[in-house]
Amino acid sequence: MDKSELDNLQTNLEEPGSNELAFFDRLRAVGGSVGLDENGELVKLPGPVFIDFEASSLSSNSWPIEVGISWLDGRKVITQSKLIKPRSDWSMADWNSKSAEIHGIARQEIEAADDADTVTHWLLEAVGRRVLVSDAPEFDQIWLDRLLGRQGPKIEDFDQLVWSAFSDDGLVNPGRLHRIYKALSQSETVHRAGMMQLNCAALGELG
Numbered sequence: 001m002d003k004s005e006l007d008n009l010q011t012n013l014e015e016p017g018s019n020e021l022a023f024f025d026r027l028r029a030v031g032g033s034v035g036l037d038e039n040g041e042l043v044k045l046p047g048p049v050f051i052d053f054e055a056s057s058l059s060s061n062s063w064p065i066e067v068g069i070s071w072l073d074g075r076k077v078i079t080q081s082k083l084i085k086p087r088s089d090w091s092m093a094d095w096n097s098k099s100a101e102i103h104g105i106a107r108q109e110i111e112a113a114d115d116a117d118t119v120t121h122w123l124l125e126a127v128g129r130r131v132l133v134s135d136a137p138e139f140d141q142i143w144l145d146r147l148l149g150r151q152g153p154k155i156e157d158f159d160q161l162v163w164s165a166f167s168d169d170g171l172v173n174p175g176r177l178h179r180i181y182k183a184l185s186q187s188e189t190v191h192r193a194g195m196m197q198l199n200c201a202a203l204g205e206l207g
Contacts, residue, residue, distance in 0.1 A: 047072055048131040051155060053143040054103040056086075057096030063087070064143040065110045066103070067119065069126060082122060083113035084147065120148055133158050 054066040068081035083105065086092070095107065114122075134140040135158040144152040
């Protein structure tokens with residue numbers, strides 16, 4: 001084996017493969033160990049943060065009117081939420097009365113809310129480096145990006161996270177997948193961004 005082949009081998013050994021990257025992504029999503037510190041101790045990231053938005057409508061031009069986040073502190077669920085005053089370039093024509101009937105938030109409430117920049121600063125500070133999780137990431141990602149005015153952190157899919165953590169091949173309590181969905185099926189659905197803590201609590205029941 002010549003020097004170039006040895007260099008290539010060393011490079012390949014130093015760079016994680018796609019399967020390794022996927023494995024550690026799953027670990028990070030469930031707050032698992034992600035490496036060793038300088039003392040050889042396991043390093044863990046904080047657990048995931050559940051995020052949910054209410055919006056002006058479900059159209060492609062919709063904009064967020066409320067954001068809520070929940071996370072586990074031990075076995076206690078912490079939940080915070082904020083209404084969002086629309087930015088001047090968000091079209092008021094996209095306000096949908098049927099959506100308003102579902103979430104129950106009046107136009108007057110959001111006009112008196114914190115402006116989008118203030119909510120953005122609060123949200124990023126509250127989330128920090130933790131993984132974001134949603135049961136509707138295809139919508140919540142759009143509204144997160146619109147709130148931030150740029151591409152925001154990737155929001156992971158709740159169902160995929162649960163499967164990775166609790167299926168028979170999972171990283172946490174394998175074989176107990178049915179329990180989390182049983183807990184969710186017994187919970188009342190509430191269409192407000194500050195009430196998604198039911199998902200968070202369901203995971204906590206399996207700790």
